Amino acid sequence: MTSTLPSQPKDGDLAVSARPSAQGRFGRYGGQYVPETLMPALAELEQAAAEAWNDPAFTAELDRLLHRYVGRATPLYEAERLTAHYRRPDGGPRIWLKREDLNHTGAHKINNALGQALLALRMGKKRIIAETGAGQHGVATATVCARFGLECVVYMGAEDMRRQALNVFRMRLLGATVQPVTAGTATLKDATSEAIRDWVTNVESTHYILGSVAGPHPYPMLVRDFHAVIGRETRQQCAEAFGRLPDVLLACVGGGSNAMGLFHDFVEDVSVRMIGVEAAGDGVDTGRHAATITEGRNGVLHGAMSLLLQDADGQVQEAHSISAGLDYPGVGPEHSYFREIGRAEYAAVTDQQALDALRLVSELEGIIPALETAHAFAWLETLCPTLAAGTEVVINCSGRGDKDVNTVAEKLGNQL
């Protein structure tokens, strides 16, 4: 199995109605590679989601909570000083930020956590489990569980608990149990495995709120659809701000949920360039990175066929990134599909480039982005010089950086 080079996508490849297929496939990617015990629960979840989306009471409740509890719609903000920073004598692109960092709990993650909690209530499941890397999805899940009175257990790698101590405390304050995972690399990959094992054991009483567009079908579709509000708002806000579609969409990709949320509404608008930015860690040549799409081969992790960082024998490799949320050797299957059919482009930036971007955006815009988000900003350095004057670029400002100040201080402390 080798990946093919990007080619020009055909219309049929892009039809939203065809993604995923009835078998949960995006082309060859996706599927349901899980223990038999979970198959009925996945079918139940798929059916519950389909019924919910067709139920006006559900969508009205979701919209109401997204507005009043989460704080949507988030602004589309013109980053004037960042735009000026990249301006050339002949002009340059104009940079807009989709301010997902202004959501309740500080990141896009709550769009999905809220939607899935409402689904769990519909299915009569009173116990919720989740995995978390940076802690943003864990906090979002703990938050909605508190809101609805659901029991909440969050699996988190012990190494990530150290890196994201603030978020661990937030989850506990919200009444969740944070379960440390010490197996393997003690990061997001192992936390996800442990959450799946919990679900296999308690499937009859428990709903698993998976936090990215990864995992077995229907999760990549389900999580995408709850985040698609990001792109829908962006489309309308672009029309209001400059009277047309954006030219470039830019987002960081770990599992790929914030990128998919931004991209989804624009997939059939082929004039819109979509770029996902992965974590190159110490550099893709060093072997210490999390650039799954850039360097991975087809494989199966956590229930889905997708690109995967693995060795010659198919053992999953350790990922490395300064950002806990991108520190994952897999990626959502629809991203692998977009890469294969050439609908989206994927790039990678190093830890250092992300740190530089975090400082730049903080100083120029008064916005401290999350380390994950900083990867998307960092790609501007490479991208902007190639863009024609007047190009409209939208970056998904997917999360705020408060949770990362300790990590950043360790790295930059002596320079500030």
Add this chain to the structure above:
Amino acid sequence: MIANGEFMETKNMPKTTISSQFQRVKTEGRIALMPFVMAGDPDLETTAEILLSLQQSGADMIELGIPYSDPLADGPVIQAAAARALSSGTTPAGVLNMLAGLRSQLSIPVILFTYSNPLLNRGMERFCDEAAAAGAVGLVVPDLPLEEAERLSPLAKERGIDLVLLVAPTTPADRMQRIAESSRGFTYLVSVTGVTGERTVMEDRVGLLVEQLKKLSPCPVAVGFGISGPEQVRQVRCWGADGAIVGSALVKRIGAAAPEAVVEQAAGFCQQLRQAVD
């Protein structure tokens, strides 16, 4: 005690090495003892000795795990064994080499247990070619979707390998039928809603599931996940199953034994289990 012919309804159940072994065991008036061992824990040389000693100690078949970095269906005991095996440098090719080296001595059927990724990474056909060349006659892949299993099964069959499918307590009846019809060699009944690992009590609904499966297909039924000792092997036998798979309880003993006592420990436990199937 002789129930000749129950597994011989050859229309649905062609005769294979595994089905013949179940047949032989049945004519002896007992159920099959099927220990699981993680290849490479603590190292492949020791695994080879363990396999031979299990054969000597009354095992009817062996399920041999190929260690994988992310074993989703496994509890802590087998996860730890896989981690030990990987850190001792065990690779899928190494496991098959070890197995091939035992061909003249190991006469009981060997069923390989692997996750999807190492299998697909190798390619289904190449994996089956290599497994068959090493002498394996069965394959269990706990996270392979049914539609892919239905693609793999004929490829495996051509190479003399039975692809064994799993049924869980949560499996609905119509799906159970489809699995029972597609499974070859035997149907692997997962006895618990959960990952591998010892349980103190086995749920009574397992007995009903065995009964249900036996009605759906002439394929033998082996029960695994959660069997911790002779008492539960007897229980499985009472429920009318054809085989008992014992994994974590054996793997735990292998992991806990002093290096020089590993083989002896495994053999001793196997003998205790054997008394329960006789």
